[in-house]
Amino acid sequence: MRELTYWQALQEALREEMQRDPAVFLMGEDIGAYGGAFGVTRGLLAEFGAERVRCTPISEASIVGAAIGAALTGMRPVVEIMFMDFLTLAMDQLANHAAKVRYMYGPQVRVPLVLRTPAGGGRCYGATHSQSLEAWFLHVPGVKVIAPATPADAKALLRAAIRDDNPVLCVEHKLLYATTGPVPDDGELGGIGRAVVRRPGRDVTLVAYSYYVGVALEAAQQLAGDGIEAEVLDLRSLVPMDSDAILASVRKTGRLVCVEEGTRTGGVGAEIAARVAEDAYEYLDAPIRRVAAADVPIPFSPALEPLALPQSGDIVGAVRRMLK
């Protein structure tokens, strides 16, 4: 099978969907000749023209709002928000409109909107260019959230998102763009809402998504050296979240570590921990642990950023303390 980078896989998804359906078009800042801040839309302007690859002014709220209006009226826009941090500027449109109009206006409405956004730190970009805000969207019913960890999933999930008639936020970790992996030629559309076991194990479940799937796998490798077999579960989407897969894994291992790059308080891990405590309490052999970012803005300095963001050693340490 051929190997693509994560960004190439995303681009292929966009290209294939734009070829397949003329209603699909792109909006975003610098996505034209520049190819997007992370190069995902390279070449698409040349192939599809400026009508369908629309470079916008810096107007996040209205870009998203316009995308909503276009989605309501027969188009299928894919908006790139350059950094997830900038989603804050569009929160009203996303949370008060995209998420709610179908519920309020009824089934006459469909909002086939996709928002793609690079997220995460690790590059010393500073506090307003490094955040992982996906936990916020667990709390706004009406928006789906996907977070592919591999190039194959990037393509499959983005295609599924474009074909979904609901608003979908696609969280792309910056550090993933250059990673490579096998991507099937005509892969199936990845099921939004289905998690995947990346590494089976029996002693502890590590639930992760996006970039941290790789970190969890690293940690699992280390733990295997101690005779601890960790199961790594890649969530792939956060809304809807595959609770059944999480519960099944925890029932098997009895121990859970939730791994994420967002801050610990009120994070995705807190939600997972609550669900597991509610529905698999009697299978827990140890308290649930979360490995997440510190509750601080992400500092710039290379001496501090790695302390704020979780590392594989944190996962290993958490598991070792659970098992002593």
Added chain:
Amino acid sequence: MGAATTVPLSAVEARRVLFQLTLIRAFEERVLKLVSDGSIRGTTHPYVGQEAVAVGACLALRPDDWVISTHRGHGHLLAKGGDANRLMAELFGKATGYGGGKGGTQHMADYAVGHLGSNGITGGGIPIGTGAALSAHMRRTGQVVAIFFGDGAVNQGTFHESLNLAALWRLPAVYVCENNLYAMSTSVREACAIEHIAERAAAYGMPGVQVDGMDVLAVAATVRSAVERARAGRGPSLIECKTYRFLGHSKSDQRVYRSREEEATWRERDPITRFRTRLLEHDLASAAELDAVARDAIAAVDAAVEFARTSPFPAPDALTAGLFADDACAS
């Protein structure tokens, strides 16, 4: 700016326009009573006094053109052809309402008549309407979008961003500002650095026009020009309708921020009275016919209330239905 001296309508059309104006007036006044007696919960934002803007603008639109509305949106919905029964049922929170009872007064849409939705966020609909114009532009349908908003919204960032985007991309949008001089209790003078909102159009590279918002025909004529411009691919326009809401911002508003004299002055320019007078002057209808129209409007409102009262509330399982497409939806 000036009033039209002729009435470019047939007698039938004229009576229809009067019916619409009167229907909106009667509907809003009735809703206030129903809020007072508890039949309608929450609050309402009465459109009383501004009827000419909605009706006039919609006169200039085709059925397949779109409008997007505001929190004070009953008038736009009725003017665009919305169903008074379903509107009233939605206000009552009934399952037969536009949103199955889940939207309420500020969140209703009727896609079948080209109404993309009213909006609880000031300025929230402006970008969405702009996007609909983008869609029409990309699909080459020739549709135009009329985007309503008030004087309060022109200071939201979305106003600025959207007008820029629409002008940049030459979108078929008509931005209709209903300047009723107050955003809740804040006067335009206290909120805007300029007096005439239409002047802002220059900043975005589009024409800006002021019109007497109490004159339904003037509004229609002005919006028509802008619509034709948009439909011809020459881009968006900003139209500032000078109007006034006779009642408070919402049901509970005591209107301490403006004088009764001011209110009286504007009431003398009641759009419905003025239009009636014009019709009589131009012999387009007799007084009796006009009274009949008024009675018809009341009857329609009565029917809407009856429909709403006798409709069922949504079932409990409607709570979680309809969040995502491909779910079952109660309505």
Added chain:
Amino acid sequence: MHPVVLPILDANMTHGVIRAWFKREGDEVRCGEALFEVETDKVNAEVVADVAGIVRQIVAPAGTRVPVLAVLAFVGAPDEALPAAERWHTPAPAEAVAPADSLERARPAPGVLDARQDRVAASPAARRLARERGVALENLRGTGPRGEITRADVEAASPPAGNGQMDRAFLDLLRRDPAAFRALASELKVHLYRQHGACIAEGVRIEPGALVIAAQISIGAASTIGADSNIECDTLRLGRLVAFGKRTRVRCRSVEIGDALWSKDDVVIGGGGGEEAGACLRAGDACFFGEGAYLNTCQPLTLGDEVCIGSRAMLFTHSHWQSVLRGSPSLFAPITVGDHVFIGNQAFVFPGVTIGAGATVMVNSFVALNVPADTLVGGVPAQVVRHMATPSRDEQVAIVRDRLVPELAALLAAHGGQVAQHVDGAAITLNLNDGRGVRFTPAWNGTEPRPQQRLVVLAFADATTTTVPPRVTLFDLAGSRVLGMQDDLSDEVREFCRRRGIRFRPFAWRYRVGHFEGERFIGRA
């Protein structure tokens, strides 16, 4: 490779602390040479090696506290492979040895108690598994990071059903020194059996003096092996609520018994020929073995459900004395007994006999030929006296209504208080003066009473009935089942029925101990 274990130096000993090793790994040791010193509550003792060889591995270094029979070291040839580490019990580090009351310290190490002294610290998964497997948490030692009992600890104490494979070395130890083991307290014996592979559920007792030596041991909840019993076999598999009386002697290949066997004192299973390949006893649920019953199992002996072997009755699967050279037939043949059979006191059943279900063998009979089902046989040799026909349902209803209900009413009245009878169509209710009641109704329609207080119902129900309203006990006379809550009143009715041969599933002889709801055993205070 020979494991060096901590011997039981006295009857009360449960643990010892290894004070010193006299040999190091790699040293040669001779048989009888001092190997290590151990400190117990009573004594410091030197223990000598009982084999010669090289000390290959010391598992419990000086300072560790270990339970009796734990493996401390391995002695063997230099090139022999050492056993895999995880098979052996890893000793815990020594705790501060305080001059405490020895009786207290002789208890098995309990699960760590948390701040609320009445609650053992255990993870939720451990609790669930303990409940499912019938393991008592108080008996377990926790290995979790904070001393709590973990799932793994419960698993170690109760391997999943179907296993029960015993550790050979442990069995060898038992054979070598049975007396010391017999004397141990029940909890410790059960604990040690579990540790070495046995599948023993909650509430099982192995009374003082009793010993089981079997390669595979599986014992269901609340079963008892009576005092001074001696069970030696390859496979011992007992269901729940099985009670072997005192001095039960078992010697055969396999014993597989269902639930609720009531076996009285001095019962013998096996006898001569216990070593033969076919020497096995298989019995169903709710059987009864009277005092001194003798079940010879040289060949397979198979009993169905609810089989009663009267006191001193004898079932022989092989001939005994007269020589085959002198013309004796010398039969070796299995005996099969169907469900609901009664074999009277002191009856004798010959090898090769099949007794059909429902048959009754009169006391003192000699059964040499097959007995047809549902017959009454008697005599020496036994012959059919008559066939027993099962009454029709209507006749059964009449039996209950006309005979049992009045007798039950009399019994309840005799136990104190008034009994008022209330007839309602076909149903008769006995109302006690405290508001409780017992009712007989021919048919149970499921929507029956919602009594304010207690109601025990005797009825002919059908298989579709699976639940009953609150405060109701249903004795289903058609399906022989009991449903619903159980208490003194329902026990009394059940006893009453039992004395008339009417038994109900789930079976229980000793009601005061508790009863089963599905798989769960609910003990009574």
